[in-house]
Amino acid sequence: MSATAAALAEPPVSPLGAKKAIGLETIGMTKIFGSMVALGDVSIKVKPGSFHALLGENGAGKSTLVKCIMGFYQPTRGSVLIDGRETEISNPKVARDVGIGMVYQHFTLVPSLTATENLVIARADVPSVIDWKKEKKSLDALFDRMPFRVPLDVPVSSLAAGEKQKLEILKQLYLDQRFLILDEPTSVLTPGEADEILGLLKTMTDAGDLTILMISHKFREVTAFADEFSVLRKGEYMGGGVTANVSVAEMSRMMIGDMKLRERAARKTFEKQPVVLDLAGICAEDDEGLPAVDAVNLKIRAGEIVGIAGVSGNGQSELIETLTGQRDLTSGRFFVKDQPYEPSREKMAKFKVFGLPEEPLKNACVRRMTVAENLAFRSFDQPPISKRRGFLSPGPMRAKAKELIAAYRVKTPGPDEPIENLSGGNVQRAVLARELSTQVEVLIVANPCFGLDFASIAEIRSQIMDQRNGGAAVLLVSEDLDEILELSDRVAVMSEGRIDYVAPIGETDRATIGQAMAGHH
Numbered sequence: 001m002s003a004t005a006a007a008l009a010e011p012p013v014s015p016l017g018a019k020k021a022i023g024l025e026t027i028g029m030t031k032i033f034g035s036m037v038a039l040g041d042v043s044i045k046v047k048p049g050s051f052h053a054l055l056g057e058n059g060a061g062k063s064t065l066v067k068c069i070m071g072f073y074q075p076t077r078g079s080v081l082i083d084g085r086e087t088e089i090s091n092p093k094v095a096r097d098v099g100i101g102m103v104y105q106h107f108t109l110v111p112s113l114t115a116t117e118n119l120v121i122a123r124a125d126v127p128s129v130i131d132w133k134k135e136k137k138s139l140d141a142l143f144d145r146m147p148f149r150v151p152l153d154v155p156v157s158s159l160a161a162g163e164k165q166k167l168e169i170l171k172q173l174y175l176d177q178r179f180l181i182l183d184e185p186t187s188v189l190t191p192g193e194a195d196e197i198l199g200l201l202k203t204m205t206d207a208g209d210l211t212i213l214m215i216s217h218k219f220r221e222v223t224a225f226a227d228e229f230s231v232l233r234k235g236e237y238m239g240g241g242v243t244a245n246v247s248v249a250e251m252s253r254m255m256i257g258d259m260k261l262r263e264r265a266a267r268k269t270f271e272k273q274p275v276v277l278d279l280a281g282i283c284a285e286d287d288e289g290l291p292a293v294d295a296v297n298l299k300i301r302a303g304e305i306v307g308i309a310g311v312s313g314n315g316q317s318e319l320i321e322t323l324t325g326q327r328d329l330t331s332g333r334f335f336v337k338d339q340p341y342e343p344s345r346e347k348m349a350k351f352k353v354f355g356l357p358e359e360p361l362k363n364a365c366v367r368r369m370t371v372a373e374n375l376a377f378r379s380f381d382q383p384p385i386s387k388r389r390g391f392l393s394p395g396p397m398r399a400k401a402k403e404l405i406a407a408y409r410v411k412t413p414g415p416d417e418p419i420e421n422l423s424g425g426n427v428q429r430a431v432l433a434r435e436l437s438t439q440v441e442v443l444i445v446a447n448p449c450f451g452l453d454f455a456s457i458a459e460i461r462s463q464i465m466d467q468r469n470g471g472a473a474v475l476l477v478s479e480d481l482d483e484i485l486e487l488s489d490r491v492a493v494m495s496e497g498r499i500d501y502v503a504p505i506g507e508t509d510r511a512t513i514g515q516a517m518a519g520h521h
């Protein structure tokens with residue numbers, strides 16, 4: 001039996017509004033892309049009013065499953081039951097009409113509009129002439145019944161990341177969605193913000209007002225907030241159950257099988273090494289032409305990792321972009337081994353400067369080109385890939401790609417797959433494979449483990465440490481303070497475009513770094 005959204009029976013009334021939490025099941029969900037079975041016969045049950053975690057390593061099929069639920073993909077086979085009834089979700093509008101909403105890793109709000117404006121225009125029934133006074137009054141009344149609120153009258157661009165994420169969630173509640181899919185919702189939040197938001201959502205699921213299906217790679221959050229969990233591996237359902245009854249070790253085994261994690265690379269000790277990368281008075285502007293990087297001075301020695309901590313949006317992205325040639329300097333200079341350095345392709349090759357920017361699919365790949373071609377970006381004009389200048393040799397290029405795919409466990413049907421078809425985590429691994437596979441003198445990495453599963457994080461951090469131990473100077477920008485503390489030899493804190501606090505790792509602590517992040521230094 002198939003029921004449309006309109007045919008669904010009126011749910012019982014809750015204090016939050018007309019509807020109650022929705023229960024959802026997938027039955028035999030299967031999605032095949034060409035010869036690739038991204039999802040094979042997956043049945044999961046998310047009870048109404050539960051907080052359910054969806055786990056799996058990169059490429060396991062989590063996004064494909066939720067895209068089938070949301071109507072972004074049509075499954076090859078399988079169906080969705082909503083509150084026990086089979087419901088055909090032919091597109092995202094149908095999902096929305098039946099009360100399923102999605103909150104993404106990245107923000108989808110219009111930055112120049114206020115929260116009120118963002119919410120009202122998101123409505124399907126937005127009137128052609130909007131009575132803003134009336135809308136604001138009804139929003140205020142609604143938010144009085146919500147467990148959290150955000151400032152309604154300032155542009156979204158001026159809100160902190162935690163407030164933006166709260167607003168994304170409030171938007172879904174305002175649209176009366178009672179089944180929320182959260183795709184790694186805390187990646188851009190501090191641990192404090194993450195706990196606050198997940199805690200508030202948990203009060204709503206416990207009250208029976210909302211059901212949550214959360215994709216997460218963070219066991220800490222899963223064990224603290226999820227009632228139940230399901231694990232996918234290679235597109236198949238591997239098991240699940242009540243979170244409190246299953247250990248983290250058992251959950252990880254379900255995710256990766258008996259694969260052995262790479263031993264954490266030990267930190268090699270060096271005598272005082274020469275300076276390799278020197279940032280001298282670096283200044284740059286943001287996209288609006290406002291000062292973003294303000295006279296940054298930093299020297300990084302061979303065999304040293306300097307971690308830049310900071311709340312996102314304090315100039316870190318712009319600093320990285322100046323170093324990788326994606327943003328002009330307004331003043332200052334770079335030196336590599338005392339020689340002037342500008343980030344052109346030739347100079348990067350000459351000085352062996354490598355890097356992983358943020359959002360690698362956008363900033364470090366050509367999305368429609370194959371995995372092999374993307375892996376060859378740094379070497380396509382050198383033997384053996386180019387025997388004569390301008391002539392590519394596909395054989396050696398594919399052979400090299402296969403080697404890197406195996407070494408870095410990039411999940412792809414093969415080297416000829418367009419890179420845009422890979423899962424987010426696997427694009428990340430492919431770019432790291434390309435950038436870390438040769439001798440590196442300077443390594444510039446921004447949030448290298450963003451969106452990666454726990455096994456990949458261990459592997460990538462070991463590789464960064466290997467490069468350091470091999471004598472590379474590493475500049476690591478990360479919003480994950482644990483990552484900075486684990487990898488860095490020295491910590492620098494960036495606040496409002498400036499670096500006013502730098503300390504060796506043994507002479508600082510979380511609280512001091514936190515204060516410097518808040519600008520108290």
Ligand SMILES: Nc1ncnc2c1ncn2[C@@H]1O[C@H](COP(=O)(O)OP(=O)(O)OP(=O)(O)O)[C@@H](O)[C@H]1O
Pocket residue numbers: 033036037038056057058059060061062063064065411412413421422423424425426451
């Ligand atoms: N449009 C597509 N065409 C071909 N293959 C695809 C497409 N979308 C996904 N895949 C493949 O399906 C598999 C599952 O990908 P999916 O994005 O669902 O994984 P995931 O578990 O969400 O991973 P991650 O944690 O890295 O985001 C991957 O091997 C991916 O390459």
